[in-house]
Amino acid sequence: xxxxxxxxxxxxxxxxxxxxxxxxxxxxxxxxxxxxxxxxxxxxxxxxxxxxxxxxxxxxxxxxxxxxxxxxxxxxxxxxxxxxxxxxxxxxxxxxxxxxxxxxxxxxxxxxxxxxxxxxxxxxxxxxxxxxxxxxxxxxxxxxxxxxxxxxxxxxxxxxxxxxxxxxxxxxxxxxxxxxxxxxxxxxxxxxxxxxxxxxxxxxxxxxxxxxxxxxxxxxxxxxxxxxxxxxxxxxxxxxxxxxxxxxxxxxxxxxxxxxxxxxxxxxxxxxxxxxxxxxxxxxxxxxxxxxxxxxxxxxxxxxxxx
Numbered sequence: 001x002x003x004x005x006x007x008x009x010x011x012x013x014x015x016x017x018x019x020x021x022x023x024x025x026x027x028x029x030x031x032x033x034x035x036x037x038x039x040x041x042x043x044x045x046x047x048x049x050x051x052x053x054x055x056x057x058x059x060x061x062x063x064x065x066x067x068x069x070x071x072x073x074x075x076x077x078x079x080x081x082x083x084x085x086x087x088x089x090x091x092x093x094x095x096x097x098x099x100x101x102x103x104x105x106x107x108x109x110x111x112x113x114x115x116x117x118x119x120x121x122x123x124x125x126x127x128x129x130x131x132x133x134x135x136x137x138x139x140x141x142x143x144x145x146x147x148x149x150x151x152x153x154x155x156x157x158x159x160x161x162x163x164x165x166x167x168x169x170x171x172x173x174x175x176x177x178x179x180x181x182x183x184x185x186x187x188x189x190x191x192x193x194x195x196x197x198x199x200x201x202x203x204x205x206x207x208x209x210x211x212x213x214x215x216x217x218x219x220x221x222x223x224x225x226x227x228x229x230x231x232x233x234x235x236x237x238x239x240x241x242x243x244x245x246x247x248x249x250x251x252x253x254x255x256x257x258x259x260x261x262x263x264x265x266x267x268x269x270x271x272x273x274x275x276x277x278x279x280x281x282x283x284x285x286x287x288x289x290x291x292x293x294x295x296x297x298x299x300x301x302x303x304x305x306x307x
Contacts, residue, residue: 007074187219210246
C-alpha cells in the first residue's frame with residue numbers, strides 16, 4: 001500500500017490532489033495500491049466540496065512510520081506527516097519551492113503552476129486517461145481556491161486552460177460563481193474559534209532565523225473578521241511562545257479588493273517590518289496587492305530571515 005498524502009493542516013488542494021493522484025496511479029498501474037490520506041483534520045470548505053461531489057473523507061494518517069508515501073502539494077520536511085522519518089517516500093508531486101532531501105532517486109514532479117490539481121489534471125490528459133465528472137468538479141474547486149479564482153499571481157495560463165476543461169467536464173457553466181460559492185464557505189468565521197481560523201490553511205517554514213508559521217484565510221469582506229481579531233492575536237502570541245516559533249502570521253485576504261491584512265506575533269518586529277516593507281500598528285498591517293503565500297509572502301520573509 002502507498003499512501004498519497006498532502007501536507008499538515010490539509011487544505012482543499014492537498015486533499016483533492018491526494019484523491020486524484022491515487023486514482024490516476026491506480027488506473028495506470030492497474031492496481032488498488034494507492035490510497036489517498038490526510039495528515040490532519042480537513043477544513044470546512046474541503047468537507048463542503050467533498051460532500052458536494054460525493055467523495056468520502058480520506059483516511060487520516062496519525063503516523064507514517066513503516067508506511068510508503070507519495071507526497072502531493074508539499075515537499076518541505078516541516079509540512080510532512082508525523083513519522084515520515086521512518087517511512088519510505090516513493091514520490092513527490094508539488095508546485096511550491098523545493099526544500100527536499102532524499103537518500104535515493106525517487107519520482108519528483110514539480111511545476112510552477114497555481115495548483116497541484118492543475119499538474120494532476122494535465123497528467124490525466126498526457127496519459128490519455130478519462131477524468132470522471134465528479135473528479136473534474138473536485139479538482140476544479142481546488143484550482144479555483146489555490147488560484148483565488150484566477151486572481152492570484154500564482155495563476156498561469158495553464159491553470160486557466162485546465163479550469164475551462166474541468167468546468168466543461170463537470171457541467172459547471174459559471175466557474176467564477178462556483179469559486180465565489182466556495183470562498184463564502186471558506187470565509188465564514190462566525191462559528192470558528194481563533195485557533196480554527198489560523199490553522200485552517202497553515203504551514204510551517206524553516207528559515208535561517210528560525211521556524212515561521214504562516215496561515216492564510218480568504219474572504220469576500222475583511223469586516224467579517226473584525227470581531228475575531230483580538231482573539232486571533234492572542235492565539236498567535238500563544239502559538240509563538242509555546243510552539244518554538246520565531247514568528248506566527250495570519251494574513252486575511254480580501255479576494256474582492258485584492259489585498260491582505262496581516263496579524264503578526266514575532267520576536268523581531270523590526271525585521272518583520274523590513275520584510276513586509278511597512279510599519280506594524282499593534283502588530284497589524286494591510287498590504288494591497290498581496291494575495292499569495294507561496295509567491296509573495298514567503299519570498300518577502302525569506303529576503304530578510306533566510307539570509
